[in-house]
Amino acid sequence: MTNHEDVLRLAAASIDFGLSPSERATLEAHLDTCPVCRQQANHLRMQAVDLRNRSRAIPSVRLRQRIEMNIAGPRPRRAPVTFRSLALGGAAMVALVVGLAAGLPTLVGHLGAGATPQPTTRASGGVGDIRAFVGLADPATARFDANHHCSVVAASDCAGDAALADGSIWLTSKDGILRFDLATSAIVARITVGTSPHRIWFAAGSVWTSVQNPGAVVRIDPTTNTVTATIPVGGSPVGIVDTAGSIWIADQTLDRILRLDPSTNAVIATIPLAIHPWGITAAGGMLWVGDSRANVLLRIDPASNTVAETIDVSAGLLGDSTEPADIVAGLGRIWVTGHDGVGVYDPLSGRLDRFGTQTGPRILVGRDAIWAVGSWNALIQRFDPTTLKLVDQSNLYANDSATATGFEMAIELAGDGTLWIATDDGNRLLRVTPAP
């Protein structure tokens, strides 16, 4: 004879635990013959459904900002290609030759083709050990012989953007993506994605890059180093970011934001803008978009796919002296860089700040420090994230023969605290170990 309470215990357990065959047989046999227990068991099941479907408190924007202030790390962004970068391409080619001469011994050392020791330079100013680590040579075309002759991808073809993912640095090049493996210090893959890849971003287990001519978003599987989807979107996609389970793309020429569902690779929303977007980032569950004059910041709500707020920042971000180059979210604030300073917007207080001289265009916002690197002056600067005061600075090429004439640059921070700076100056990837 089965006790009714024992049966209901089994009914409750069946919701949360698997029942053994004998337990299930006992439960079903009893419920078949006992309408009261059957009703009570149904109550328990319905109650579980009600609990699952109950409405819940929703985290506030303020909480999101508080958490992001604690956990948000660097999310460096690159600016879209401008006429200035194209104009500097020729000069950068000259720099390539010089830079290559300096970096080649390192390259040879890493490839085991010679016994030349790695050049190590100690930067002044306390920034740390700055080492010309390796040239961005494409292993498919590079040849390293006894005469130190090699061919590499053109200087303007690389270092437009970089992203750290899966133990590698992923870099944009002229028509594809280079994967530099940190463990082996070697470029282990080159993935052709089309012409002019701009931004590179890691989300939903994939590497994403925006491509122009024609406008598309390309998805790469990092486990196979292959393109798994090319999603035509038209226009000039420049910025990529992810939030709210979607990939968001800023289109510079059609003045819109596209929302892409990574589960289907389909564009599921288009948000028209009244400005020319030049950069996009995500913070506090919201998207932040800057205009080409740094006069306006837009806050876009992913819940409604609409512009939730248009913020006039013309009074304080960068002024008219420089064009915006990068937009980054971190420490609960939005950071907009130019080529001679950084503007900061605090969404909580609405406060605008500006700091830095000869600072930018790339920054990396961390809890310990804010790092800024300048492609036109090869200056690396470290700021206190609380006071925004300059702590120290140094020239990346202080003891190097390379000349700072490049434009494109990207900076990433690895888990061990190493800074990685990709630059088209000398076509190199730099490893910087910050001083403690």
Place this chain on the structure above:
Amino acid sequence: MGAMSFAATKGQVAALEKPVRVGSSQMRDIAAVYEACLGDLFGYAASLTRDHASAEDIVQEAFTRLVNESVTRHLPENPRAWLYTVTTNLAFSRSRRRAVADRWQQLLGRPDRAEAAEAAEATVLRSERHGELNRALGALPKDHGAALLLAADGFSGTEIAAILGKSEGATRNILWRARSILRDRLQAGEAT
């Protein structure tokens, strides 16, 4: 099935005092967890504490600890369960501290904080459509309520046991009692 443990260690808590440096790939992993878990985790914490402000503090602390765990060791194998474990422990700890504080307030002859607590709970209930269900949940013993909320958030009985730090047998009993009490209270409410 092997024993699971999602509990944060003292070493991880101590690591909170150290400055952290988070790499971009780690940051993206954490950001993915953050986006995926924040909504449910906050709803869980708010239901558990019946107080939005406390829930916000707890959830923020849980994510801070996740960052430190990732930096000092690695991202937990099951970060969602790990976050729920930390959140549960913080909520229980806060509840115990509050009970002690209330007792001292009473001993000192000061007005207790029941009024403030009720106001905070009313705020939570106003934001929840299923007020009756949530009120009944709030009246359950802490571990009973937590077990039901975890089940509602999709955790299996085995996972709930690991999060609460109890055996599967004890968790099975807790869930049975919790479901039974809740059923009786809701049926009594319907009858009146």
